[in-house]
Amino acid sequence: MTDRHARRVESVRSSIREAGLDALLVTHPPNVSYLTGFTGDSSALIVGLDRVLMVSDFRFDTQLRDECPGLERHIRPSSRTLTQEVGAVIVALGVRRVGFEAASLTVAEQLALVEGVGSVELGGTAGVVEAARAIKDEGEIAEIRRAIAVAERAFREWRGGLGRESTEKDAADALEFALRRCGAVGSAFPPIVAAGPRAALPHARPDPAVRIGSEEFVLVDWGACLGPLPYRSDLTRVVATGKVSPSFEERYGVVLEAQRRAISAVRPGVGGAEVDAEARSFIAEAGYGRFFDHGLGHGIGLEVHEAPRVRIGSEDELRPGMILTIEPGIYVPDWGGIRIEDDVLVTPDGHEILSTLPRDLDAVRRDPIPG
Amino acid sequence: MTDRHARRVESVRSSIREAGLDALLVTHPPNVSYLTGFTGDSSALIVGLDRVLMVSDFRFDTQLRDECPGLERHIRPSSRTLTQEVGAVIVALGVRRVGFEAASLTVAEQLALVEGVGSVELGGTAGVVEAARAIKDEGEIAEIRRAIAVAERAFREWRGGLGRESTEKDAADALEFALRRCGAVGSAFPPIVAAGPRAALPHARPDPAVRIGSEEFVLVDWGACLGPLPYRSDLTRVVATGKVSPSFEERYGVVLEAQRRAISAVRPGVGGAEVDAEARSFIAEAGYGRFFDHGLGHGIGLEVHEAPRVRIGSEDELRPGMILTIEPGIYVPDWGGIRIEDDVLVTPDGHEILSTLPRDLDAVRRDPIPG
Structure with a gap:
């Protein structure tokens, strides 16, 4: 394993020890990728206190050798399911207490696993690898910077070719093509391109x-997904199609100032709920409280929604290396959403805004979509 | 509910009664869509013996009213999770025994559900809605025909613009664009465009x-995904880049004849394993048995892989209305895959090949990619 992956495994091992377990069965694919660099699927990782072992099948044998040098592989015969084989490997390891990822394993898989492991004790865990993933290391920060740069380059290219006659579907397809031309494997999620009142539909x-x-x-809500590991960006901009109205300008100004206040609050030690409250209270004071009905933001990385949660009720505390979206909005039925x-x-002493596309009202006014 | 959805719900009710249950909790999104026509997510359907009820959230309230007229809706407050709310609704229904989908519900969700339902008895079920979905009705057959037509039109268009200098990635992106131009929402799955030896990598x-x-x-292995309901097609063709070699011709001929034999065997009452054996034994007799290491085919519909299974060990029996892929292959390491x-x-008295792109060796020979 590379040093980077060995470090990540060590961090997970601390949690395994604290929980009184002998091993953790990792089945959520982004977690498997994070701990090993493996970009395939249909595989499970067993992290023991002194061994790490991937259970996979013949389709991934070569790929595992290439992507995860030094990682112990166990290739199952095609006559046995992954879960059956994982059970047998756990028994052979001679461990007594094994944790599994309760938010990933299905009830059917759990039943098969219980059958397979005999007297080994199984216990559900929550968010062990996800907690490690919330803090990005330098390589990950570089990848997400790149995912943002690709999304921004694609947006500019797409924006330049856009006309008012385009349909939402055609515009969304054109954005997908621009993302790929700019180096993305594809969209980070199905992009939203919603005109006027439709932008108020969540x-x-x-x-x-x-x-x-x-x-x-x-x-427009879009992002780039890179490869081979699928690091993602997530951005939203509003584009005018002509001269904007006074009510647009007022509402846009409220959202922009709410975002500015929330971003200013981002620093280590602050709670996700506190950052959310910065934007939410400003929007409420401006009279739009009931029109902002989603969380302020979320972590991004190998998944488009991951820890930390930046919303009402979040108990997550911000720490250096976290990368989050800050995305306040106002959605007025039959009028539209901004x-x-x-x-x-x-960062250790505050924050850095990684995205660079202009977001001030002048930028929206200056450059409407040509007819 | 429309008649079509009411019929589907009735068929699921028979299974519920047979299993001695009072209701089935449906959480697998394609199953929820199949029974209701709902195209959103984050929602669960409770099918009782005399009521059907969707538990969802405010984001989908309008959409549910539009897409599922007459379906009883229960919109949860944002302070409660979907699973918590499902538990409360089940208790309010006054039922005693409720089935859930064991291959879809996670262990974490099951725990929350057990906590929520109090003394109601919960039991895992397997493949109840999937068994109904395996038999397509006329509307579904029409949708899949359309998904195939879009994929074929896109392939022809893409093929016409392809040059030998294109990379696999650019060619795959161009195929995605062609699919969308031809009316798809997108690819049915990430397409494979693999040159020579890379086509032997699964x-x-x-x-x-x-x-x-x-x-x-x-x-090239590709398919179209339609909208609003994501019916899918799944096709594979091999394209020459110049004059093909005698070993290519021999191996192509083996795969084509294996496919012809398998398709000839498709009719009601035949087992998925038997159809697989038709192709597999022919490939083995030709000396390529160890180079065909996957199942012969699978059902397609709202998912790209669904019932029935057409492979070794399958216990599924073919019935009229099933739509399946027949996809034998030979994969020779360092040479390539066909x-x-x-x-x-x-069909009631046999089968109909829905896809129409030429597959004979002459078609491959006739039309290599221009340089």
């Missing part, structure tokens, strides 16, 4: 029947 | 450093 899918020029503005989303790194 | 990812013209042939995949409907 889950708008790009509509092949809606022309973006038919409304005053378009909300959201501004940037990606922010928690 | 999980090749399109490589930005490999030019397709550098090898004798390219394997696979031919078509989508086949089981």
Whole structure:
């Protein structure tokens, strides 16, 4: 294993020891990738106190050798399921208490595992690897910077070619193509391209029947997914299709100032709930409290939503190396939604905004989509 | 609910009664979509013997009203998780024994559910809705025909613009763009575009450093995903980049004949294992048995892999309305892989090959990728 992966495994081992376990069965694919660098799937990692072992199948044998030099491999015969084989490997390890990831293992898999491990005691764990993943190391920060740079380059390229006659679906497809041309494997998630009132729907899918020029503005929520490891970015901008109205300007200003205040609060030791409250209280004071009905942000990395949670009720505390979205919004039914989303790194003495696309009102006013 | 969805719910109710349950909790998203037409996520369906009820959140309230007219909705407050709310709804229903989908519910969700339902008895079920989904009704057959037509149109368009200088990654991106231009929401799965020896790797990812013209042939495995309900197609063709060699011709001929024999065996009452054996024994007789190391095929529909299984050990029996892939292959390390995949409907008196792209050797010979 590389030093980087050995360090990550060691950090997980501390948690295993603290929990009084002899090993942890890691089945959530991003967690397996994080601990080993493996980019395949259908494989499970067993992290013991002195051994680390990947259970996989013949399809991934060569890939595991290439991607995870020095990692012990156990290739199952095709006559046995992954879970059956994991059970047999656990028994052979001679361990007594093994943790599993309760948010990843299904009930059917748990039953098969219980059957397979005989007298070995199994116990559910929550968020062990996820807690380690929340703090990005230098290599990960570089990858996420790159995912942001690709998303921003793609946005500029896409923006330059956009016309008001384009439909939401065509515009979303064009953004996907721009992301790939700029070096992404693909979108970090299905992008949102929502015109006017549709931007107030929390889950708008790009509509092949809606022309973006038919409304005053378009909300775009997109990100790049890199490869071979799928590090992701997540950004939102609002683009005008002509001269914007006074009510747009007022609401845009509220969201922008809410975001500015929240970002200013980002530093080590502050709670995710506190950062959320900075934006939420400002939006409420401006009279739009009931129109901001989602959390302020979330961590990004190998998944587009990961720890920490930046929202009401979050008990996560910010620490250096975390990378989070800050994305306040106002959604007025039948009028539209405005959201501004940037990606922010928690640094030892504060924060760094990693995304660079202009977000001030002048930038929105200056450059409407041409007809 | 529409008649179509009411019929599907009735068929699931028979299974619920047979299992001695009072209700089934459906959490696997394609199963929820199948029974209701709902295209969102983060929602769970409770199918009781006389009521059907969707538990969801405010984000999907409007969408549920539009997509599922007449379906009873229960919108949870954002202070409670979906699983907590499902527990409360189950208690309020006054039922005694409730089944859940053991291959979908995680252990963490099960624990929360057990806590929520008090004295209601919970039991894992397997494949209840999946068994109903395996038999497509007329509307579904039409959707899958359309997914195949879009994939074939996109392939032709893509093929016409392809040059030997293209890399695997650029060619895969171009195929994605063609699929969307032809009406797909996107790919049914990440397409495989693998040149020469890379086509022998079971999980090749399109490589930005490999030019397709550098090898004798390219394997392309792709499909279209439609919307709003994500019905899918799944096809594979091999494309020559110049004059093909005698060993290519021999091996291509073996795979094609294996596929022809397997397709000929497709009819109601035949087992998935028997159809697999038709192709497998022919490939083995030709001396390539150890080079065909995956199942012959699988059902397609709302997921790209679903019931029935067409492989060694399958106990599934073919029935009219099933749609399956038939995809034998030969993978010779360091030489390359040949696979031919078509989508086949089981009809009352046999089968219908739904895909129409030419697959004979002449078609491969006739039309190599231009340099």
